[in-house]
Amino acid sequence: MTDLAYLPATEALRLFRSRELSPVELMTAVIERAEAVEAQVNALTERTFEDALTQAAEAERAYRDGGSPRPLEGLPVAAKDEQPIAGRLATDGSLAYPDQVAEETHPVLERVLAAGGIIHARTTTPEFCCAAFTHSRLWGLTRNPWNLDYSPGGSSGGSGAALASGTATLATGSDIGGSIRLPAAATGTVGYKPPYGRVPAMPPFNLDHYCHDGPMARTVADCALLQNVIVGPHPGDVVSLRPAVRIPDRLGDVVGLRVAYAPNLGDWEIEPDVAANTRAVADALAAAGAIVEEVEVGLCRADVMRAAFIHFGTIFGPMVANAAAEHGDRLTRYALTFAAESRAAAERDGFLAGLELEATIYAVIGALLDRYDVLICPTAGAPALRAGEDYVDAKLVVNGVELGHYMEYSLTTVFNVASRCPVLNVPSGRASNGVPTGVQIVGRSYDDATVFRVGAAVERVRPWALRPETL
Structure with a gap:
């Protein structure tokens, strides 16, 4: 076996059970990889490598003693820093709270640890997970392992970069406007936004229907593995759904499945590389036996942006604004700008207008998914954002067009509005700059299994590289 740092989690578990591989060997390979590449990538905020090796040795004994190893026994999992661990720092990536310590552990991480x-x-x-790129005054600049001149996306950019750079086998993420799917697309990894309530979260953001915690991985099967561990009701989250609904081990093929292929959701700007790769995924699914039909969705990105910023201005924005009121000089310009822009949108239009607009957006998606089993579309109109740019003064240009707000490059926020739809990002190819591109597989409300079924089919007929050649 070579390249253990990129070994799929499902394969690692098989080798652990057959005792052909030790959890200590895998953890050592991942740690050595981190020590080799982290100076370039900067994806990890906290490393507990010595303790991890001790835990790996305990996992090795669990396999050796012939007991019943837990579902993730011995696997290296990178946790998004936003998700707290009791007794550990909980900074929100901000200089406003550099010494803040968490009192509780996030339900997702509770379950990861309980599963081994x-x-x-x-x-x-x-900072505060309020951007689609990953850099902060606290942690510095995180770079994309496929091309260090670019960002890995955000806000789960560190998780995507860790997976792509081989410094984690699995990773956790969260998504309020695309924060799992955008990094997954930019780093050539798999990311899942579960439908609202499927995976438990912490108050008050568990009550925000835009918010989703979910798994990130390098393969579809690995993503399903982690999703099946973190899913299900939790006593601390009133909206967490019961019973737990898990992804089946056997997903089947896509023969006869009706797939709506949307090159665009409406008037988004789409770079030619992204468009070509999305088309290639549609063609591959057709070759695998799916009934693929090109559709026009007809949404307006200005409506989606307006709805999103009204919504952000009622919950997320005020949280950032509260920090700004007390520690404004310590915050990044992009966090201050986000707080101001979202507050202005909410004050101008009001929460009711936002809900009415969200209803018109979902009406289009709901009608489409009533006719098709899934919708596929680009995850973003451009492969990635430039590393270190905050887009406060500079404008983002996509397909030769200057956007009013850089987040208009994203096609993900539509499905935070349509929050009950499960969405899986899988790689669709590479752009000319070497950065991966992604495609969203969108399912009917709470139909988790079908998006994984389609994602697994894409992986079979159009497999992707797991490791960047240049890092």
Whole structure:
């Protein structure tokens, strides 16, 4: 076996059970990889490598003694730093709270640990997770392992970069406007936004229907493995759904499945590389036996942006604004700008207008998914954002067009509005700059299994590289 740092989690578990591989060997390979590449990538905020090796040795004994190893026994899992661990720092990526310590552990991480996963590192985010890139004054600049001139996306950018750079086997993420799917697309990894309530979260953001915690991995099967561990009701989250609904081990083929292929959701700007790769995924699914039909969705990105910023201005924005009121000089310009822009949108239009607009957006998606089993579309109109740019003064240009707000490059926020739809990002190819591109597989409300079924089919007929050639 070579390249253990990129070994799929499902394969590692098989080798652990057959005792052809030790959890200590895998953890050692991941740690050595981190020590080799972290100076370039900067995806990890906290490393607990010594403790991780001790836990790996305990996992080795669990396999050797012939007991019943837990679902993630011995696997290195990187945790998004936003998700707290009791007794550990909980900074929100901000200089406003550099010494703040968490009192509780996030339900997702509780379940990872209970399943035998080893949290050997935590991963970078933008400040307060309020951006689609990953850099902060606290942690510095995180770079994309496929091309260091680019960002890995955000806000789960550190998790995507860790997976792509081989410094984690699995990773956790969260998504309020694309924060799992955008990094997954930019780093050539798999990321899942579960439908609202499927995976438990912490108050008050568990009550925000835009918010989702979910798994990130390098393969579809690995993503399903982690999703099946973190899913299900939790006593601390009133919206967490019961019973737990898990992804089946056998997903079947896509023969006869009706797939709506949307090159665009409406008037988004789409770079030619992204468009070509999305088309290639549609063609591959057709070759695999799916009934693929090109559709026009007809949404307006200005409506989606307006709805999103009204919503952000009622919950997320005020949280950032509260920190700004007390520690404004310590915050990044992009966090201050986000707080101001979202507050202005909410004050101008009001929460009711936002809900009415969200209803018109979902009406289009709901009608489409009533006719098709899934919708596929680009995850973003451009492969990635430039590393270190905050887009406060500079404008983002996509397909030769200057955008009013950089987040208009994303096609993900539509499905935070349509929050009950499960969405899986899988790689669709590579752009000319070497950065991966992604495609979203969108399912009917709460139909988790079908998006994984389609994602697994894409992986079979159009497999992707797991490791960057240049890092």
